[in-house]
Amino acid sequence: MILYPAIDLKDGQCVRLKLGDMDQATVYNADPAAQARDFAALGFPWLHVVDLNGAFEGRSVNGTAVEAILAAVSPAMKVQLGGGIRDMAAITNWLDKGIARVILGTVALRNPDLVREAARAFPGRIVVGIDARGGKVAVEGWAEASELGVIDMARKFEDAGVAAIVYTDIDRDGVLKGLNMPATLALAEAVSIPVIASGGLASIADIRAMLAPEARVLDGAISGRALYDGRLDPREAMALIAAAG
Structure with a gap:
C-alpha cells in the first residue's frame, strides 16, 4: 500500500477544500514547494498534486507552482498530477517536465479515446480520476x-492499460469522515485496475482499515487535511504500512 500526501493548488498556494467547494478553502502553506520538501523529508515515495484552478478552467493554471514542486523533490519523490x-x-508537456503520472478526470468522461491513446503512448503513466x-x-x-x-465509468478503461484509478468520494473530501471503504472496495473488486482511495481519510484508523486483509486489493490512499491538521501522524502511518509489508 502507498500513502500519497496531497497538495491541492489554488492561486499558487497549498490549500484544502471542504466538499470540493472552492469558496471553502483553507490555506495551509503559501509555499507549495516547501510543503513538498517536508513530505519528501518524511520519506513519502509519492506526492499527489491537483491544480484546482486548472480543474475548473480546463487548462493548467498553477504550472509555476507545479514546476517548483518538481524542482524541490525530484528525483527522490515521484509526483502524480491532475487538474x-x-x-x-x-x-506530453507534463510528462516531459518530470511528472511521473498524469491524472485524467473530466476528459476521461468526455473523451475516453484520448485516455486510451495516452495509455498506449505512455505505459504506466496515465491514471484515471473518478470523482463521485x-x-x-x-x-x-x-x-x-x-x-x-x-463502476460503469471504471469498466470503460478495463482494457486501456491505465496505471490506476483514483476514486474520490466528494461527500467525504476535506471533512474527515473516514474513507468510504464499502464503495471503494466495491470498485476495486469490480475491475482489475489498481484503485487508490481518496476523500475523507481522517486518522490512523483509516490506515489500519486499508491494511485489513479484505482491503489488500487496494493500491493505496491519499491523505490531505488529516496530515495538515495533525490528526494523522505521518511517521506512525508509514511505520504501520512498512510493518504490514
Whole structure:
C-alpha cells in the first residue's frame, strides 16, 4: 500500500477544500514547494498534486507552482498530477517536465479515446480520476454531475492499460469522515485496475482499515487535511504500512 500526501493548488498556494467547494478553502502553506520538501523529508515515495484552478478552467493554471514542486523533490519523490489536463499536448508537456503520472478526470468522461491513446503512448503513466457524489461521476472540478455510475465509468478503461484509478468520494473530501471503504472496495473488486482511495481519510484508523486483509486489493490512499491538521501522524502511518509489508 502507498500513502500519497496531497497538495491541492489554488492561486499558487497549498490549500484544502471542504466538499470540493472552492469558496471553502483553507490555506495551509503559501509555499507549495516547501510543503513538498517536508513530505519528501518524511520519506513519502509519492506526492499527489491537483491544480484546482486548472480543474475548473480546463487548462493548467498553477504550472509555476507545479514546476517548483518538481524542482524541490525530484528525483527522490515521484509526483502524480491532475487538474485541467485535457489534451495530448498537455499530457506530453507534463510528462516531459518530470511528472511521473498524469491524472485524467473530466476528459476521461468526455473523451475516453484520448485516455486510451495516452495509455498506449505512455505505459504506466496515465491514471484515471473518478470523482463521485452520491455514486455518480462528477466532472469540471466537481461542478457538474453526470448520470454515469462509478463502476460503469471504471469498466470503460478495463482494457486501456491505465496505471490506476483514483476514486474520490466528494461527500467525504476535506471533512474527515473516514474513507468510504464499502464503495471503494466495491470498485476495486469490480475491475482489475489498481484503485487508490481518496476523500475523507481522517486518522490512523483509516490506515489500519486499508491494511485489513479484505482491503489488500487496494493500491493505496491519499491523505490531505488529516496530515495538515495533525490528526494523522505521518511517521506512525508509514511505520504501520512498512510493518504490514
